[in-house]
Amino acid sequence: MLQQMFLTETTQDLVSINWTFIAQICNLFIQLFLIKKFLFKPVREILAKRQAKADADIREAKEAKDEAAAIKAEYEQNMLEAKEKANELLATAQKNATAKSDELLREANSQAAAIKQKAEADIAQERRKAVNELKDEIGSMAMEIAGKVIEREISEKDHAKLIDDFINNVGNA
Amino acid sequence: MVSKGIVGPKVYWTIDLPFEVPLLGSKIEINETMVISWVVMLLITGLCIFLTRNLKVEKISKRQAVAEWLVELADNFVTGNMGEKFKKYIPFIAALFATSIISNLISLLGVRSPTTDLNTEAAWAIVVFIMITATKIKTNGVGGYLKGYTEPIAVMTPFNILSELATPIGMACRHFGNILSGLVINTLIYSALIAASAAVFSFLPGILAEIPFFSIGVPAVLSVYFDWFSGVMQAFIFCMLTAKYISSAAE
Numbered sequence: 170m171l172q173q174m175f176l177t178e179t180t181q182d183l184v185s186i187n188w189t190f191i192a193q194i195c196n197l198f199i200q201l202f203l204i205k206k207f208l209f210k211p212v213r214e215i216l217a218k219r220q221a222k223a224d225a226d227i228r229e230a231k232e233a234k235d236e237a238a239a240i241k242a243e244y245e246q247n248m249l250e251a252k253e254k255a256n257e258l259l260a261t262a263q264k265n266a267t268a269k270s271d272e273l274l275r276e277a278n279s280q281a282a283a284i285k286q287k288a289e290a291d292i293a294q295e296r297r298k299a300v301n302e303l304k305d306e307i308g309s310m311a312m313e314i315a316g317k318v319i320e321r322e323i324s325e326k327d328h329a330k331l332i333d334d335f336i337n338n339v340g341n342a
Numbered sequence: 343m344v345s346k347g348i349v350g351p352k353v354y355w356t357i358d359l360p361f362e363v364p365l366l367g368s369k370i371e372i373n374e375t376m377v378i379s380w381v382v383m384l385l386i387t388g389l390c391i392f393l394t395r396n397l398k399v400e401k402i403s404k405r406q407a408v409a410e411w412l413v414e415l416a417d418n419f420v421t422g423n424m425g426e427k428f429k430k431y432i433p434f435i436a437a438l439f440a441t442s443i444i445s446n447l448i449s450l451l452g453v454r455s456p457t458t459d460l461n462t463e464a465a466w467a468i469v470v471f472i473m474i475t476a477t478k479i480k481t482n483g484v485g486g487y488l489k490g491y492t493e494p495i496a497v498m499t500p501f502n503i504l505s506e507l508a509t510p511i512g513m514a515c516r517h518f519g520n521i522l523s524g525l526v527i528n529t530l531i532y533s534a535l536i537a538a539s540a541a542v543f544s545f546l547p548g549i550l551a552e553i554p555f556f557s558i559g560v561p562a563v564l565s566v567y568f569d570w571f572s573g574v575m576q577a578f579i580f581c582m583l584t585a586k587y588i589s590s591a592a593e
Binding site: 178179180181182183184185186187188189190191192193194196197198199200201203204205207208209211212213214215216218219222 | 348349350351352353365366367369370371373375376379380383386387390391393394397398399400406409410412413416432433434436437438440441456459460461462464465466468469522
């Protein structure tokens with residue numbers, strides 16, 4: 170019976186146009202819909218997501234880079250400032266030290282000068298004192314010599330002028 | 343395949359219509375072509391669902407890589423042959439190519455391929471033809487489209503109409519002819535090989551004489567051309583022509 174069914178099976182002509190034509194048009198559009206829904210839509214979605222993610226990653230990386238650059242610039246600025254400050258401090262210290270040493274020197278100089286002046290004044294005074302003493306001694310000595318010469322006492326008071334002249338001559342000599 | 347002979351597709355079930363439709367006839371026959379087409383559609387859709395299951399943004403699976411590659415392939419094919427402005431045709435061309443190639447290659451499973459039925463190619467070609475015409479009318483307007491038939495001179499009008507109609511007929515018949523010739527030649531070769539086997543090995547005792555030894559191997563070699571090469575080639579040519587005709591219609 171099975172064989173009979175096969176033997177009597179109907180077939181279409183090898184080349185004919187029939188309702189299959191309409192069915193195949195429908196099939197093509199159904200296939201289009203299915204392939205859109207099950208292949209293109211999900212894949213496009215995932216590709217768009219990946220694109221968005223890649224964009225976000227790139228943006229983030231750029232932001233991080235910018236941030237790092239900003240931090241670096243700030244750091245460099247700080248370093249520069251610190252260096253300047255250090256230089257300034259050094260310069261100030263140097264200036265101060267110079268000023269101080271100059272002052273010290275000046276002070277020492279003036280002190281030395283004062284000491285020298287005082288010493289000179291002392292010396293002059295001593296000299297004057299010595300000259301006076303010498304004057305007195307020489308005066309009395311001259312008086313004694315003159316007394317002996319003229320064998321009489323010469324009043325010191327009367328001849329004081331004469332003696333002074335003599336001594337002055339001696340002192341100037 | 344052998345038992346079928348060289349005939350049209352088997353009819354499984356007939357629906358009688360109360361009226362006669364010109365060209366299509368008065369009865370809808372559910373035949374091999376339709377059933378195998380549905381199988382093809384199921385295969386393609388199943389493959390799509392399988393490939394796009396569990397899609398991820400990172401660390402993609404091999405399945406996903408294949409799915410993305412297919413989409414990119416379709417994108418590149420359409421944008422490469424038609425240009426950027428025809429992106430909306432990508433799914434259509436992809437559906438056409440997938441249906442065509444799977445329909446052609448399903449004959450490897452020993453079933454009758456739907457593309458050995460002219461109805462299939464005619465259906466595709468008419469859809470493409472409508473798209474070409476729609477693109478032409480959209481680009482030049484109805485007047486411009488009709489005027490196109492009288493160029494370069496009015497005398498050329500009949501020839502222009504003929505060449506216009508030749509486009510879908512040529513596309514359908516090229517595809518159909520190639521695939522059908524594969525079927526015919528394969529059928530003939532099978533018969534010939536069986537006959538040759540029977541003649542050469544008739545000296546063997548009993549059932550052994552009836553085994554078609556020559557049918558082992560030889561048809562596989564032939565199927566490399568008639569099924570694989572021709573099948574892939576015709577699917578490619580059909581889609582290429584579709585792309586070229588539609589894009590040139592927009593000029």
